[in-house]
Structures are given as structure tokens and as C-alpha cells.
Amino acid sequence: MTTSGGAAVKSAPWKDPSARPYVQVDRVTKAFGDFKAVDDVSLKIYKGEIFCLLGASGCGKTTLLRMLGGFETPTSGKIFIDGEDMTGVPPYERPVNMMFQSYALFPHMNVEENVAFGLKQDRIPKAEIKERVATMLDLVKLGDFAKRKPHQLSGGQRQRVALARSLVKRPKLLLLDEPLGALDKKLREHTQFELISLQDKLGVTFVVVTHDQEEAMTLASRIGVMNHGEIVQAGTPSEIYEFPSSKFVADFVGSVNMFEGKLIEDEPEHVRIASDDMGGTIYVSHGISAPPEAIVWAAVRPEKIFMSTAQPAGTDNVVRGAVQDIAYLGDLSIYLVKLPTGKVVRVTQPNTSRHAEAITWDQQVYLSWDATSPVVVTR
Amino acid sequence: MNYKSSYFIITCLAFGFAFLYIPILSMVVFSFNASKLVTVWDSAHSPTLKWYYALLGNDEILDAAWISLKVAVINASGSVILGTLAGFGLARFSQFRGRFTLNAMTTAPLVMPEVITGLSLLLLFVALEQLIGWPAGRGITTMTIGHMTFSMAYVTVIVNSRLATFDTALEEAAMDLGARPLKVFFVITMPIIFPAILSGWLLAFTLSWDDLVISSFTSGPGSSTLPMVVFSKVRLGVSPEINVLATITITVVTLMIVGVSLWMARRAKLDKAAD
Amino acid sequence: MKTAAYLRRFGISGRGLVVALPYLWLLLFFVVPFVIVLKISFSDIDLAIPPYKPLLEWVGKNSLAIKVDFNNYAFLFTDRLYINAFLNSIKVAFISTVLCALVGYPMAYGIARSKPATRNLLLLLVILPFWTSLLLRVYAWIGLLKANGVINNVLIWMGVINEPLTLLYTPFAMYVGIVYSYLPFFILPMYANLEKMDWQLLEAAEDLGCRPWQAFYKITLPLSRNGILAGSMLVFIPAVGEFVIPALLGGPNALMIGRVLWDEFFSNRAWPVASAVAILLLILLVPFMMWYQSVQARESAGAR
């Protein structure tokens, strides 16, 4: 997993309680009628971050973003940008620019006019507008397309016009709503890295909405995972991936094998879980805070499971099963292994050698993992 | 996604609708007024149905209404046939000789001042009569032909725009399953555009029922339509019976429009549910 | 299928038959009449039935003479009445169009921006008057505007005025009548255009620093240009030749070309003069009609 996000990442200001957040969302709720689209959300975002809002469709990402942009008024709670209360401040007076999910390019203006639009609003001298627009168009590699109308551009080009238009005003905070949603996979990956390098160059703070977890992982300095209008966990990509705080997060970010079980040993530096799901015991080399005998879940990532034909030593973290299905993906293969309990476990193995020892369909295999691998969640 | 209206816009809407409806409501109210002065409310004897009875006894108006009804029904039916054909041709045949002309000929009557259409039709009928002896004199036939010529243009626009929004894939699927074009039209296209055809029929009916100018040019002795009678009465000033006539018209039209809208809304919902 | 193949040999296809009927109908009853009007506009007035002389006349035994008479046109240009009527009609139609736009645009905008359920109701309310008789609705204004009409009565009752105002049979009454009758023709195409508007563009403009009214001026207005043009044309073109409204509300002095044509035809029985008026009116309006058609084509192609 790549992480990025300019200077902010290296200093990790979110770990420093005295650091001043650039954007502070304070207990914000947005209700449409009885329905709470955003529910009591608090967030701190620091200068130079790329903060990703990640969540399923309809979980309230766009609504939260629109409140930052000033297009929706929070039902309750406050938003501060650079220490200033934004309540009642209209969009055209906020130091914020937004790149819309649909790009919202003005169809009656060409690329150049679209990009220059915001600068003209600020009554910047003509010569300067011309120069800044040209520089911006070069930056997004659209110098040759300046005179085209939006409908004469491809999806990727339009997206770059929208990006240029929102960046040319040099906002302190840029809001991007599914910026890459309309692009194909290859172009999307390419653009993700372009976004990161742009952000590095310009030092703008980004808030990016996405429902693609891979994209969030690639772009973000930190990720806020949303579910039903709430932020369920916020943290760096590796924290979110390695230490999900709940079943929902573990499941939503990457794929995971979830074993339900009962806490039978609860020591400060290890726990042991008896799982009927797995048909064995799970040993985890870190303590957790849960009452004894509590029902907990151990999450094990597919790439952290070893698969062998020979029986490994020990009794914890080992289980036998039969290979039910294999999917060859080129760089790795996915095995679905059916345990005697009926549970199907997902295992990924890198295809490191051309003549891998052939594990095939219906073969009996042993699955095992390190004691450091499982993450135990209590909800 | 967002439905924002400023107070300015809401005020405009309120005034606009007041402007549209106050005249109509005033006619309804004064149709129950006993006074012959029409707009001076005679509170001693009102409300009254006196003018309603007077209208029912007015043979001139009733005869004219009967002629108008005949013309309107024939016109609506004929216009729907011609207009549906033209609308279908324009929407579905992308290239044919005369497409441009047909398009122009179906748009022009929509904006053509009625005095020009009326005059030109009359001169045509006179010339035809001299040339081939048909139509002998003017009356219901010539009026209906005149009405159909501009009504069909409206039907064409309605059918054309309905067809433009519906997917040709349905028709193609039917043809793929072996249906001949004619069969496809009656089994697939027709039912889908039926609301448009119905609106077209109603609109053509109304256009004919209301028409004064073209009727005046193309009618003959003894074939005065309702608008012609109303016009000659109104020229002499207000008349309580006209208020009654207006009230009846408004009631019928409102019931019809509301009924059809509800029916179409239900149909649209069913269509959506079927998707 | 056999017959279809047989017909096709002669260049007659099913498709051809579909469009042939409306095509021929319009050709005969819409296009040919104009040719006849043109012809009669060059004829002499005659005290006969029909009241014009033929263009072709047998002179002597074997020679046919064409008599093209420009007198009717010359007459129109020498008598100030006709020129004034033309100019006045254009003025009245133009002012009415502007008024319709000023009243209709905010209404169409308001309807397009309301919730879908409200929107359908409001649209219905716009369409409803359009379905009730034009004549009756114009008549309603007589009742409102006349000396002892509703408006004067209300104003006197409120104490605003002591004497009734002369409202009926004035240019004011005519403008009210035209705007009132043609308003739906402006609102409907305007609404159809605004309904397709992507309102997020306004948010984008505000995001880039526009105040709401600036966003309207720079984004909404230019993007709704075609709707404004289409609606204006639907008002302007028929209004130039309007007859009923000036006849009922405008009083005897309201000089509108539609009325002049009507009077020439019905009162003076001067068919050739009426025809010449019609031809000139047509020449005046055809460019606008072609403009309207191209606006419509652009609008349905979705171009901005």
C-alpha cells in the first residue's frame, strides 16, 4: 500500500494534540426530514493532508462534502476552516473550491474560459489570468485543448479541466467528489498518481470522496470510513487496514476472513479465542479490552494465511480444509478453502514461481497464520 | 437534487398565476350574478341560475354549439390520423425525400397568423370551385379541412416528441422476433404512444372548438360555429350568457384535463413499476 | 408481402405511403393556397363573385394575355394606413413579447426549480387556461376592464379613485390581452429548456466566486437562450397578425395589420388588397419562422 500526502504525512500532525487543525468538523448533523444523512460527525483535517472519505453509496459522503463547500447548511453542529466559523458563509466567500462529481463544466464556455471563470470573478488583471490559466492547463496537460468546448473532450480530459478550474484559484482547501469515478481503471490509476504529485507541488489540502477502497488507499494520508452517516473510523490507510476497529471496517476495506468466537483466555499480552466457526482456537499475541467470555470476532486477511499440504506444528491458528475453488489473477491466485465446519476461507498466494507446487481442486490443505496476524474486534 | 426558489421567484409565481386565473374566476363568479350589467353584483337576487336557463333556451347558441361539436370531432379524428403518420415518419424515418419540406410544413402552421391561413384557404376553395366545381359552396366540409390543416401540425409535434423519447429498441426487438413493420406499429408503437395520440386528439378538438378566424373565412351561410356567434355577441358588449358558457367550458376542460393527467400519472407509474 | 414487393418495383414503399398522405394534404391545403393568394394579390378588384379579375385573359381569338397588376402593392405603400398598421403591429408584437418574457421567465424558472410533485401541478395550472377558449378568456378582460367593470369597481370601493378609469379599448387593454393569451406559449418552451438545466452548474459558479445573481447572469441566462428565443418566436409571430384581441380590447383605433386584412376582406370585399397584405405580412414573418425552426432544431439536438 502506498501512502502519500505531502509534508503532513511525514509529521503526522493528527498524533500531536497541540497541532491546529485546518478543517474542524464539530458534531455536525444533517437531516433531510427524519432521515439523518450525516449523523453527529466530528473530524479534524490538517494542512497538507489528502483526507479520503470512504463509504458505500448513500452513506452521506457527498452531503458532508457539500456542507464543507457551503452548499448545504448543517442541521446542527459547526464547521471551522482555518479557525473561522463557517456558519452562514456562502460558497462564494469560502476559501474552498470543489470539484463536482459530474464535473459541472460550463457547456457554453471553452476549456480556457471555464478555467478562467473563477479568476475573472476575483477581478484579477487580464494578463495575470491569461498566464495563470496557461500554466494550469500545462500542468494538467491540456495546453492544446484550450479552445475546445467540454462536449468535444473525452471523460478524462473533462475531469482534468474540472481539476484545473478548481485549482487555478489556489484554494487552501480542495474538495473532490469522486474525482475519478468516470475514468477507466488504467486512466484512474494514472490520474491518482498525478493528483498526488499535484498536491505535493501545490501544498493544497484535499478532501476526497470515494467509494473505491483501493483509490482511498492509494491517495490518502488518512481515511475516514463512513457508514450510515457516521464516521466509524479515521486513520492512516495502514491503520485502517491492519487495525480495523470494527467488523464493518475490516470487511469494507479489503477482503477479510471473519471468525466468530468466545474469549476463553484474556491476558494483557495475549488472548485465546475458541471459534466454532473455524473449528479450533485462535491465539492472538496482543491484549484486547473485552469482558471475559465475550463474543468477539477475529479478522484474518487472506494474504496473511499460509497454505501447505504438510501439517504445521502447534494446535492454535491451524485448520484443515479442502480446496473448493481457485482463481488465477496473474500476480496472485485466490483459493477458496472449505473447512469441515462449512465455512469458506479465502486465501491469496503470490505466484512467485512458474511451477508452483500444484495445489489443485479438492486437495486437502492446512491453513495457518501467525499470532500477530488476526485483529480482534468486539463489534 | 436541490429545489431552491428565492422569495422573488415565489412572488413572481404567485402574481403570474393570479394574472392567469383572476379573469377566469371572475367569469365563473359573475355567471351567477342576477344583474344584466354582469359585473355589478346584484346581491339582492344573486347567486342565481337564471342565465343558465337562459342559455339552455338560446337556440342560436345551441345550434352553433352543435355545428362546432361536429366539426371538432371530425377534425380531431382526421388530424390524429394525419398527424400521427407525419409524426411517425419524421421521428422514425431518418432520411427521405421531402423530409425537410414536411418538417417545415408541420412547423409553420403552429406560428402562422390565423388571418393568413384563413384567407389563403378560402381563396383555395374559391379557386377549386371555379376549376373543378368542388367544394360547392362553403360550410362544414371546408371548415373541417381548414381546421385539420393546422390541428394536424400540433398532433405531429406531440407524436414526434413522444416517439423521440422512446427507445427504438422495443420496436427492433419486435421486428427481431418476426413481426412485420405494420404489425409492430399497431402492437408495440401504438400502445406506447397512445397517451400522446389521446392528447393530440383532445388538443385538436379544442383548437377546432375555439377557432374563430379560420372558421370565419371558411364557413358559409348557415354554418356559424359557436366562437363566431360568441364573437358577434361580445363585440356588442358583455353578456351574462357568455359568462355561463365560459363557466361550463372551464368546468368541462378542468375535469377533462385533471382526469387525463391523473390517468397518465397512473400509467406512468405502472410503466415504471413494470421496468 | 407479395403486394409490397410489387409496389416497391414502382418506387412505392410502405414508408413512402406513411408520409405521402400528410405530405400531400399539407401541400394542397397549406402550400398551394399561398400560391393562389400570391396570384390574386396581382389581380384587379372586380365587382363580381369572386371579386377579382383573372390573371389570364383571352384577348382576341388565339392570344392569351397575362395581366399582372402591381396596383395593390403600390396602394399599400402609398396609403399611410397600411404602413402604420404594419409598423404598429410589429411594435405591439415586440412589446408584448418582451412583457411575456419578463412575466414568463421567472414563472418557468420557478416551476423548473420546484419539487417534482409541485412542478406537475404548476405546469397543469399553466396549461389549463390554454385549453379553455381564447375568445372567452379575452372576453373576461372586457368584464374586468370596462368602465363599470371589476377593476374600476374595486378601485373605487377602496377609495383609490373617484371616477372610473378608461381602461378598455386602449393600448393598455390590448397589451394585457395579448400577454395574457400568449403567456403559456412562452412559459412552456421556456420550461422545457430550463428543465434540462444542470443546476449543479450554478453551484459550481458560486463555488468559483459568483454571487447568485451573477451565476444567473453568466450561466443560466446564456444556457437558456434557445428557450427564450423559441418562446419569443411563438409569441411574436402570431401576435403580429393577431386579430381577435385588438378587435375586442383595442378599440376602433387599434391599428393592427391582422385587423386591416380582416376589414379589407369582409367589410370592403377587396380580396386582392387583402391578399397583398397577407403576402407582405408573410414576407415579413418568414425569416422569423425559419429562425424559429432552426432554434427548435438546435434545441432538440441538445446543443447550447
Ligand SMILES: Nc1ncnc2c1ncn2[C@@H]1O[C@H](COP(=O)(O)OP(=O)(O)OP(=O)(O)O)[C@@H](O)[C@H]1O
Ligand atoms: N436533498 C436531499 N433530500 C433528501 N435526501 C437526500 C438529499 N440529498 C441526499 N439525500 C440522502 O442522503 C443520503 C446520503 O446521500 P449522499 O449523496 O451524501 O450519499 P453518497 O455517500 O455521496 O453516495 P454516492 O456514493 O452514491 O454518491 C442518501 O440516502 C440520500 O438519499
Ligand SMILES: [Mg+2]
Ligand atoms: Mg456522492
